[in-house]
Amino acid sequence: MxxxxxxxxxxxxxxxxxxxxxxxxxxxxxxxxxxxxxxxxxxxxxxxxxxxxxxxxxxxxxxxxxxxxxxxxxxxxxxxxxxxxxxxxxxxxxxxxxxxxxxxxxxxxxxxxxxxxxxxxxxxxxxxxxxxxxxxxxxxxxxxxxxxxxxxxxxxxxxxxxxxxxxxxxxxxxxxxxxxxxxxxxxxTVFGLWYNKKLFDKNSWTIPTSWADFTALLDKIKAAGITPFGYAGANASYYMVRAIMTSAAKIGTEQVLKDIDNLKPGAWTNDAVLQAAKAWGEVGNKYIDKSFLGLKHTEVQLQQDQDKVAFYPCGSWLENEQAASTPATFEYAMMAFPSVTAADKLPATAINAxxxxxxxxxxxxxxxxxxxxxxxxxxxxxxxxxxxxxxxxxxxxxxxxxxxxxxxxxxxxNDALSKAGQDVFMGYLFDTWYKKLDDASREAANQLMFKGGDAQKFCDTMEAASQAVAKDSSITKFTRS
Missing domain, CATH: 3.40.190.10 (Periplasmic binding protein-like II)
Known part of the structure; x- marks a missing residue:
């Protein structure tokens, strides 16, 4: 982690x-x-x-x-x-x-x-x-x-x-x-949605690129008795922050994340962030097991290895971390986060690495x-x-x-990186620059995913946290261009 x-x-x-x-x-x-x-x-x-x-x-x-x-x-x-x-x-x-x-x-x-x-x-x-x-x-x-x-x-x-x-x-x-x-x-590290290729092949589940296809697949997975999506709220909520931020960047380009890193007023209430939070909030409302809020990352990852969870947002260290728990029936594979809107400025193949x-x-x-x-x-x-x-x-x-x-x-x-071509973006830096903002984002992500999916609340909470850091003269400020 x-x-x-x-x-x-x-x-x-x-x-x-x-x-x-x-x-x-x-x-x-x-x-x-x-x-x-x-x-x-x-x-x-x-x-x-x-x-x-x-x-x-x-x-x-x-x-x-x-x-x-x-x-x-x-x-x-x-x-x-x-x-x-x-x-x-x-x-x-x-x-x-x-x-x-x-x-x-x-x-x-x-x-x-x-x-x-x-x-x-x-x-x-x-x-x-x-x-x-x-x-x-x-x-x-x-x-x-x-x-x-x-x-x-x-x-x-x-x-x-x-x-x-x-x-x-x-x-x-x-x-x-x-x-x-x-x-x-x-x-x-390459970030994306991880799944069991053998399970998906067995069920003829096609990897989605649009949000509509993504939620349609989540419905099929739910109907099959498998939790469609999950992450651990106890100690891995930053995996979810990464997912939300990646979607926001795909909607509005990496400039959205640069503005957030630079503590720009209004960066967190940007429409790209709001749309990303709305989309993921709906996933939290419909497709996540609420008990995951109290679980640690290894507990949810073990459930995925047992085909109890389909999609898991994480970095490419996941396969190694779960090596001892991965059965022969499980083959790790990764997909890029799907496009949220038809007007996303970065393509569906764009990846955060x-x-x-x-x-x-x-x-x-x-x-x-x-x-x-x-x-x-x-x-x-x-x-x-x-x-x-x-x-x-x-x-x-x-x-x-x-x-x-x-x-x-x-x-x-690596295949996902190859497909992304020039559309690979670094992501954000506020998590290492400002611990208070990192902590706030983890809590806000959990609130969004496990407690109602209120996207506006997510954005407003993070905007307030960001500007509190910006106005705190005791905190050294960093910028990126």
């Missing part, structure tokens, strides 16, 4: 979240730590080494690196079985201290605030930290030197040059008037350069391919999985 001041992103880049020359650490104290304010005396010791062609980030080859990985849909084996061995293949004397958590904010935020964080952190899940606040507080390390460093295994290219266009920009923020990258959004899963190095850790070197390892072609094989998810390392046989679900997602 998966992360700026100005974040200008080309819509076809597929990424939401150009490397500059790196900063040089002073002896004993990294420049980043000094800028962030490691402590009142400014003499917190951090591991550093000598920069060279073989050690472009200037790490201490013998200094340990502590990493924390979110234990969610992607699992953690990519870190323990691929990334860490690759790191130690090059840096044999650097001990990796590893831990996993499902409660990232609860576990990590106190350590960040205390100035004793892990060196590399995977910020993800329902307990995700407010990354905008982390950047504002100087707790995330500037990754300029990482992106400017040579790729580990792609000759002649910097790390930045090996990535899908927009990957660096997605994690770039304006801080004190300068644009700097602070995050690696690693997992490349973006980089997710925020990884960052902590500016105030004992070894921030080691944390960056771990990220450089992750951004190698070998690590990226291993990640895709293990997790059934793509990465932002361009072409890392080319020619590799992948799973049915990921093949389906």
């Amino acid at each position: 998966s992360e700026m001041t100005s974040s200008s992103v080309d819509r076809r880049t597929l990424l939401r979240r150009a490397a500059a020359v790196g900063l040089i650490a002073a002896p004993g104290v990294s420049f980043l730590s000094a800028c962030a304010g490691s402590d009142d005396s400014g003499d917190t010791k951090q591991a550093t080494g000598t920069k060279s062609a073989d050690n472009p980030l200037g790490i201490d080859p013998k200094a340990g690196v502590e990493i924390v990985i979110f234990d969610g849909g992607l699992g953690t084996k990519y870190a323990t079985d691929i990334d860490t061995p690759l790191f130690n293949k090059k840096w044999a004397d650097a001990k990796i201290t590893y831990s996993a958590t499902q409660q990232v904010s609860t576990t990590i935020k106190p350590r960040l605030n205390a100035g004793s964080p892990p060196d590399m952190i995977n910020n993800s899940g329902s307990d995700i930290m407010d990354f905008g606040a982390i950047v504002k507080a100087g707790q995330a390390a500037d990754l300029s030197d990482l992106f400017a460093a040579p790729s580990l295994d792609i000759a002649g290219k910097t790390v930045a040059e090996t990535l899908v266009p927009g990957a660096v920009e997605q994690g770039t923020y304006d801080v004190d008037g300068a644009r700097k990258p602070f995050a690696v959004n690693y997992s490349f 973006a980089a997710g899963e925020i990884y960052f190095a902590a500016a105030k850790g004992k070894n921030p350069q080691g944390g960056k070197e771990y990220l450089r390892t992750m951004l190698s072609k070998e690590a990226a391919l291993g990640f895709t094989k293990l997790t059934k998810s793509l990465t932002v390392v361009a072409g890392a999985a080319d020619g590799v046989t992948i799973s049915p679900g990921l093949t389906s997602a």
Whole structure:
């Protein structure tokens, strides 16, 4: 489950979240730590080494690196079985201290605030930290030197040059008037409606492209005794937010989402958002099991694996997350969200795909350069391919999985991307920029889907929440163009 001041992103880049020359650490104290304010005396010791062609980030080859990985849909084996061995293949004397958590904010935020964080952190899940606040507080390390460093295994290219266009920009923020990258959004996710291809083939159910065909199919599924649509209200309501926002973008283009991200007055009461909320509110009224409001994501996903739920809105991590629960009778497949109106400005094939899963190095850790070197390892072609094989998810390392046989679900997602052509859009960023707005959207989506389908209430609630954030001078504001 998966992360700026100005974040200008080309819509076809597929990424939401150009490397500059790196900063040089002073002896004993990294420049980043000094800028962030490691402590009142400014003499917190951090591991550093000598920069060279073989050690472009200037790490201490013998200094340990502590990493924390979110234990969610992607699992953690990519870190323990691929990334860490690759790191130690090059840096044999650097001990990796590893831990996993499902409660990232609860576990990590106190350590960040205390100035004793892990060196590399995977910020993800329902307990995700407010990354905008982390950047504002100087707790995330500037990754300029990482992106400017040579790729580990792609000759002649910097790390930045090996990535899908927009990957660096997605994690770039304006801080004190300068644009700097602070995050690696690693997992490349395709979002849509997931279903059991074998079930649909068995019943000769045709994949819909229009809303009328979609609701007609939901009626057939309901008549067959299967809950037509569902998601988990307890901890996965942002899946539903994503569905509503995707439909709004297809109705009115991605500009609708840019206006929302930029806290533009009236953005949430835009007609495209209202129409999307009305359409999905009707699905909530007619085709969802109201008990799902109290369920967690794995509980609803298990029901889908048992053919008790037909459509499930999610990202392409779903197949891997459910691998242990998926019977032989179930074959994951994904479709684009259908057009809501006949006048949608984006075609039915348009798809939301973006980089997710925020990884960052902590500016105030004992070894921030080691944390960056771990990220450089992750951004190698070998690590990226291993990640895709293990997790059934793509990465932002361009072409890392080319020619590799992948799973049915990921093949389906790739097919959807291919059909979308140029009509692939990044989505929205307010969920990582403004935690208060993210929390409000999750609650508003649940109200819409489980408690009456009042689209105007959804829009008005979110407009009020948005403008409250806009008027709160204590909250750092970000923009995208």
